[in-house]
Amino acid sequence: MKLRPEILASPVYRQGRPASDDAFKLSSNENPFAPLPAVLAAVTAELEINRYPDATAASLRGALAARLGTTADEVIIGSGSVALLQQFILAAAGPGDEVAYAWRSFEAYPTMVTVAGATSVQVPNRADGGHDLEALAAAITPRTRVAIVCSPNNPTGVTVTAEEFATFMDAVPSDLLVLLDEAYAEFVRDPEAVDGRTLVGRYPNLVILRTFSKAYGLAGLRVGWATGPEAILDAARATAIPLAVTGVAQAAAHASLQAEAELLERVEAIARRRGTLIAALREQGWNIPASESNFIWLALGEHTFDAAERFFDAGLVTRPFAGDGVRISIGEEESLAPLLAQAAEILSDLPAGHPARAA
Incomplete structure (x- = not known):
């Protein structure tokens, strides 16, 4: 079959790993809040x-x-x-x-x-x-x-x-x-x-x-x-x-x-949660970029996939990018405690002078 070689060589976009019912999905930068009733009503009416x-x-x-x-x-x-x-x-x-x-x-x-x-x-x-x-x-x-x-x-x-x-x-x-x-x-x-x-x-x-x-x-x-x-x-x-x-x-x-006003209240809650998470990670000793999104970035380099597996084993589905780092979405409030606990363990195992460590 004659297909374009540059397409065959291109990586296929892949979603983050699926999350089990007892895990937190922090891999796709989704909004963790359920849809508003008014939005659900509009969807139903348009079916x-x-x-x-x-x-x-x-x-x-x-x-x-x-x-x-x-x-x-x-x-x-x-x-x-x-x-x-x-x-x-x-x-x-x-x-x-x-x-x-x-x-x-x-x-x-x-x-x-x-x-x-x-x-x-x-x-x-x-x-x-x-x-x-x-x-x-x-x-x-x-x-x-x-x-x-x-x-x-x-x-x-x-x-x-x-x-x-x-x-x-x-x-x-x-x-x-x-x-x-x-x-x-x-x-x-x-x-x-x-x-x-x-x-x-x-x-x-x-x-x-x-x-x-x-x-x-x-x-x-x-x-x-x-x-x-x-x-x-x-x-x-x-x-x-x-x-x-x-x-x-x-x-x-x-x-x-x-319903924008109500939705943006949720956005504000996510932004506050992001600030709490970044502050706690920096207190642990992480070097965290100043994120203004609904995710944070851990520049783990060659330790990326090992860290992602450790998060996964702790019930946290994150998004690894080979050789660069792990992106973690801001999810439910309940996800913060296990996330911070696992992050502390991962940090403790990083070698001295690693870029993900604060100077």
Whole structure:
């Protein structure tokens, strides 16, 4: 069978290990709270599954546009922000082109670039797990068609500041498509972090992407959105799989916007829990990046898989990234005690001078 060799060589995206009923699933950055009754009611009311959904998601686009102060044509809906990322990459890059992004970052980026036939240019993160935007800007060549900025960065949780992002946008060509991936933006509490909502309409080459999967708790329904210049969004619409966003997902997203105040109270609880966990881990002696997401990062290097197995044996399903570290989602309050107990044991076994140890 004649298949593309670069596709065959690409790693397949794999979810974290399944969790048993008595384990905590801390591997997929999901919202641990159950859906709100109003969201469940909206989903139930939309269960006319023998009919196709509105392919344009016009009502949801209109609701988001009203919040953003833009037009509905400057909003696009996709089956999660990852699907939209793929659409924009396909619209802009092909064989012979380059897509530049920080690394390590979202694990799907390399495969999406390969699927487009383009070449990845990976720019190493800073020592603190944040983007080196100066180096990313320097990596732009005449072949570069897309640059991706992930803030907060997945899996390290570190944000890009508004000042850093403005400097980056001033440094790159105005015809370079910049994708600001803000899948975890609702968890950010740092006032200096970039906020894509404040940049709407400012740059002719910027697209801002967000999702309902994380903060809004709709990971199982797959719905995300992006905003940017209409011409760029139209190009992405041309690369979309038709009817990918279900009517159920659109209804749930609408209901989530209407219940936003209650949902964001849950987000605040997760942010407080994150702060508690980071403080406790640092007190143990861990070197923890300043996460502004709903996960934390342990830069365990060659000890990554051993640590993930030890967490698993303790009833904690985490997400290991070979040779780099373990990402741990902020889950239920009850997960903190066993997590901290196992983390202390793992730390005690790390050699002196390991980067995961605080200096």
